[in-house]
Every structure is written in C-alpha cells, then in structure tokens.
Amino acid sequence: MAKMTPKERAVAALNLQVPDMVPTFELEFQLAEEMFGRNIFDPRETQKSFAQKSPKERERHIREAAEFTVEVYTALEYSIIPIPSYAGYLSEEDLHLYHRSIRGLVGDTMIIGYHGDGTFAIPDGTAMYEFAYRMADDPQGLKDEARRMADAAIERNKRFQENGVDCLLLCSDYCYNSGPFLSPASFREFIQPYLYQIIDAARKDGLYTIKHTDGNIMPILDQLVECRPHALHSLDPMAGVDIKVVKELVGDKVALCGNVHCAALQTGTEQDVIDSCEYCLTYGKPGGGYIFSTSNVPFKGMDPKRYELVLSVWKRMREY
Numbered sequence: 001m002a003k004m005t006p007k008e009r010a011v012a013a014l015n016l017q018v019p020d021m022v023p024t025f026e027l028e029f030q031l032a033e034e035m036f037g038r039n040i041f042d043p044r045e046t047q048k049s050f051a052q053k054s055p056k057e058r059e060r061h062i063r064e065a066a067e068f069t070v071e072v073y074t075a076l077e078y079s080i081i082p083i084p085s086y087a088g089y090l091s092e093e094d095l096h097l098y099h100r101s102i103r104g105l106v107g108d109t110m111i112i113g114y115h116g117d118g119t120f121a122i123p124d125g126t127a128m129y130e131f132a133y134r135m136a137d138d139p140q141g142l143k144d145e146a147r148r149m150a151d152a153a154i155e156r157n158k159r160f161q162e163n164g165v166d167c168l169l170l171c172s173d174y175c176y177n178s179g180p181f182l183s184p185a186s187f188r189e190f191i192q193p194y195l196y197q198i199i200d201a202a203r204k205d206g207l208y209t210i211k212h213t214d215g216n217i218m219p220i221l222d223q224l225v226e227c228r229p230h231a232l233h234s235l236d237p238m239a240g241v242d243i244k245v246v247k248e249l250v251g252d253k254v255a256l257c258g259n260v261h262c263a264a265l266q267t268g269t270e271q272d273v274i275d276s277c278e279y280c281l282t283y284g285k286p287g288g289g290y291i292f293s294t295s296n297v298p299f300k301g302m303d304p305k306r307y308e309l310v311l312s313v314w315k316r317m318r319e320y
Contacts, residue, residue: 001320005109010079010167010291014208014230014255018288021318022281023079024311025113025257027169027212027233028297030084032072034304040069040084047089062094066101073110076311079291080111080167080210092156096163103164111208114160116168118153119195120146122181135186142190150194154201167208170198170229175215177239187220196227203228210257214296215239221250231255236295237276238263244283247290256284257291265294265306273306277313285317292318 001020004012012019033039050058065087073081081102083095090098095114102112123131134142157168174180180187199209211229216239224232232250235241235258243259261268261276268276277292284290292314298307 006079007109007111010111013291016289018320022285022292024292025078025080026293026297028082030300031298031304036072041087043086045089050089062098063101066098070105080113083114099164111167112165113167113169114165115171116157117170117172118149119172119191121172146194150197153198168202170211174213175217179216180220184219192223199227199229225250225254231257233257234295235259237261243280255289258293258295260294262294262296273309281317
C-alpha cells in the first residue's frame with residue numbers, strides 16, 4: 001500500500017477503511033512543556049491580559065502558537081491536530097486566526113479538530129437536582145433549551161469550518177463508570193435527538209465528527225451509534241468498556257478511538273501500559289476503522305516516559 005499522509009490515514013479510519021497504518025491523535029495533549037520544552041499556549045495568560053496586548057502582539061502570539069502546534073503534533077505523528085482547552089483566553093476571532101494559521105502551515109496533510117458539542121452533559125454538583133426537577137416539571141422547556149443549544153453549536157461549527165476546522169470533537173460527557181447520568185429512555189428524550197441534529201448538520205457540511213464521552217457507554221451505545229458520528233472516543237476501560245466487545249458490536253458502523261488505560265499510565269507498571277496498548281491494537285486494528293489513543297488524554301502530571309512508551313507500542317504495531 002502506498003504511504004498515506006496523516007490526514008489520509010485518519011480519513012480512511014473514520015470511513016471504516018484500512019489505511020497504511022493505524023493513525024493516532026489525542027483529544028488533548030497536555031505534556032508539551034515536559035516533552036518539547038514549553039506549552040503551546042501560556043497557561044498563565046488570561047482573557048484580560050491578552051486583550052491588553054496590541055493587535056500586532058496578539059497576532060504574533062497566535063501565529064507563534066500555530067507554528068509550535070504544528071511542530072509538536074508533527075513530531076508526535078498525529079493525524080488530527082487537537083486544540084488545547086487552555087487556549088480559552090482566545091476570542092472566537094483569535095481562534096479563527098489560529099486555525100487559519102495552522103491550515104496555512106499543514107495544507108491538506110492533517111485534520112484540524114475543534115470542540116463542537118452542544119448537548120447537555122453531566123451537570124455539576126447541585127445543578128443535577130435542578131436538571132432532574134426540570135425533567136419532571138418542565139420537560140418541554142428542557143427540550144426547547146436543548147434545541148437552542150444544538151442550533152447554536154451548528155452555527156458556531158459552520159464558522160469554525162470556514163476558518164480551517166474539518167473535524168468536530170464532540171466532548172459532552174454523559175456517563176459515570178456505573179453508566180449514563182440519565183436512563184436510556186431519558187437520554188433518548190433529552191439528548192439523543194439533539195446530538196443527532198448536530199452530527200447530521202456536520203455531515204451535510206462535510207465535517208468529520210468524533211463523539212467523546214468517558215464512562216460506561218454500553219447502555220446507550222446503540223443510541224450513540226444511531227447519531228452517526230464517524231467515531232466514538234474514549235471507550236473507557238476504567239468503566240469496563242472493552243474495545244474487543246465494542247468492535248464486535250458496532251465496528252462495522254462506527255470507527256473507534258481510544259481504550260488505552262489512563263489509570264495504568266499513572267499508577268500501573270510499564271508492563272500494564274504495554275499490555276493495554278497491545279490489547280487495543282490487537283482488537284481495534286483489524287479491518288480498519290480504528291484510531292489509536294488513550295482513553296482520556298496524556299494529562300499534566302503524567303510521567304512523559306509513560307506516554308513515550310504508549311507511542312513506542314503504537315509504532316511497533318501500527319503497520320497494516
């Protein structure tokens with residue numbers, strides 16, 4: 001098979017085809033300082049301090065961040081460039097410049113991914129009570145809000161696509177380790193139609209979609225697949241999700257990303273890490289439709305040597 005570009009690899013996997021090798025990426029990469037000497041964006045920066053810079057200073061800052069972003073993800077051999085969440089001090093206009101700058105540097109050789117979800121996620125703290133009360137007392141009002149959120153996400157996603165983004169990372173979390181925060185019936189009522197709406201609009205616009213949620217997705221796996229994302233991300237082994245089982249159940253309908261055990265990266269032995277990576281590649285790789293990644297992200301505080309170990313197993317087993 002002819003050597004593919006990183007983007008061609010990801011596109012093949014997302015379309016359930018067999019690329020020349022298993023592509024890789026992470027939803028977010030938080031070890032740039034440890035592995036490359038500095039962060040992509042300065043985590044000390046705030047919206048206020050950034051706004052106080054002159055327009056030329058802001059533009060230079062963004063273009064330098066784009067150059068370093070490409071340097072980092074090219075070195076890691078990612079097929080999809082994820083945008084760090086700690087770039088939150090950038091305005092939407094700044095993000096557009098950042099995406100356009102990256103696109104100008106990589107051309108059509110890599111996918112640019114950005115967060116594009118607009119569905120309800122697990123509520124924080126006491127907000128869970130309010131959400132439950134609204135489900136009981138004002139279900140139509142809750143659905144109306146869900147539709148407004150989805151509509152806003154679709155419009156926002158169109159703007160990002162116009163500025164270089166070609167993949168949506170849909171990152172609303174729905175599940176605990178024990179299962180979804182809503183029953184499957186309630187999930188179908190208050191979340192699934194709006195997730196479908198966002199993904200359907202993205203597909204019509206030619207965008208790729210990767211639906212992320214941690215936790216035990218098995219009770220709602222069928223509903224997630226019905227929404228027709230190109231891929232499901234996390235496949236959380238800490239919640240008992242087994243890539244071998246998921247591949248057997250839905251691997252002909254949706255691509256899979258993840259399942260490398262993040263807890264093992266922090267507290268397990270090196271052999272635990274190797275075993276998890278090998279398991280994922282053994283059962284995710286056959287027939288295509290798999291993108292190798294951890295089950296969350298290479299998080300700040302992780303020993304970078306552990307992530308280097310993850311990549312070394314991928315390099316050893318990635319060829320088709």
